[in-house]
Amino acid sequence: NAGVTQTPKFQVLKTGQSMTLQCAQDMNHNSMYWYRQDPGMGLRLIYYSASEGTTDKGEVPNGYNVSRLNKREFSLRLESAAPSQTSVYFCASSEDWTGGMNTEAFFGQGTRLTVV
Amino acid sequence: GDSVTQMEGPVTLSEEAFLTINCTYTATGYPSLFWYVQYPGEGLQLLLKATKADDKGSNKGFEATYRKETTSFHLEKGSVQVSDSAVYFCALSGWKDSSYKLIFGSGTRLLVRP
Numbered sequence: 001n002a003g004v005t006q007t008p009k010f011q012v013l014k015t016g017q018s019m020t021l022q023c024a025q026d027m028n029h030n031s032m033y034w035y036r037q038d039p040g041m042g043l044r045l046i047y048y049s050a051s052e053g054t055t056d057k058g059e060v061p062n063g064y065n066v067s068r069l070n071k072r073e074f075s076l077r078l079e080s081a082a083p084s085q086t087s088v089y090f091c092a093s094s095e096d097w098t099g100g101m102n103t104e105a106f107f108g109q110g111t112r113l114t115v116v
Numbered sequence: 117g118d119s120v121t122q123m124e125g126p127v128t129l130s131e132e133a134f135l136t137i138n139c140t141y142t143a144t145g146y147p148s149l150f151w152y153v154q155y156p157g158e159g160l161q162l163l164l165k166a167t168k169a170d171d172k173g174s175n176k177g178f179e180a181t182y183r184k185e186t187t188s189f190h191l192e193k194g195s196v197q198v199s200d201s202a203v204y205f206c207a208l209s210g211w212k213d214s215s216y217k218l219i220f221g222s223g224t225r226l227l228v229r230p
Contacts, residue, residue: 004159033218042120042205042222043160058217090159103209104150105218107159 002026006091006108013081013115021076021111023091031094032074033058033105034066036087043090049074050097081115088112118143118210122221125203129196129228137191137224139180139206147208149173149182149189154203154223163191163204196228 004025013019025032030051035043045058049068063085065077074093078085091108123138141149148167152160164173169184178193189206206221 040222042220044220045217048217092159103218104162104165105160107161109157109159 004091004093004106004108006089006111008111009109011111011113013078013113015082015115017081018077018079019081020078021089021091021113022073023075023108024073025091025093025106026072027093027095027106028071029093029095029106030071031097031103032068033092033094034064034074034076035090035092036060037090037110038087046076046089081113083115086113086115118147118208118219120206120208120219120221122204122206122224124224126225126227129226131198131228131230132195133228135191135193135196135200135226137204137206137226139189139191139221141187141189141206141208141210143187143208143210145210146184147210149180150207150209150218151178151180151189151191152205152207152220154205156202160205196226198228198230201226201228 007022033048034046037043044060047066049055052071067075089111092105094103094105119142121140150165151163153163154160164175166173166182172181180189180191203223203225205223
């Protein structure tokens with residue numbers, strides 16, 4: 001019953017450092033997503049992968065890159081971390097693209113990232 | 117683009133009180149509407165959904181009705197429990213930034229006191 005697994009759960013970075021957030025799902029879902037959650041702003045989509053082999057920018061892609069490594073895994077990379085990237089990051093997956101009318105998204109437990 | 121507006125929180129209630137969390141939306145076409153819940157320290161999980169006008173979604177005692185005439189999808193529960201304390205997000209499948217996406221409101225924190 002793993003669902004969507006994210007690592008790490010917590011991370012502190014210094015400004016300018018890089019890191020990769022890992023995400024894996026075991027539900028054989030086609031679509032995967034990275035969101036960030038900031039107080040008072042809900043969830044904002046950073047990048048998504050509608051299907052294996054494709055990635056697209058979401059609402060707030062600047063400062064991030066992604067890789068859809070295979071159907072199961074979708075990573076998010078911060079090349080040069082900035083304090084504005086302090087946030088809680090959620091990976092999610094769905095059977096099909098969530099633009100579809102009935103598609104439910106399944107979320108990981110989140111990564112709390114602090115950039116100092 | 118499409119958007120979702122939720123009432124500001126936090127909402128603080130006593131156990132067994134009636135709950136309403138307001139949600140209104142702006143959308144082109146006919147979106148599906150969702151409520152997601154986030155318990156402390158966890159990711160979001162789907163609470164209920166409705167896919168067309170006048171549909172009622174329900175789960176765990178929570179209900180919400182898709183009202184096209186008022187563009188609303190308010191969440192209600194007749195008698196809340198301490199275990200319902202969480203953050204509740206209204207969302208829609210809609211058009212944003214030139215493609216269809218799952219669009220979230222800002223979330224409403226609910227605190228239920230014994």
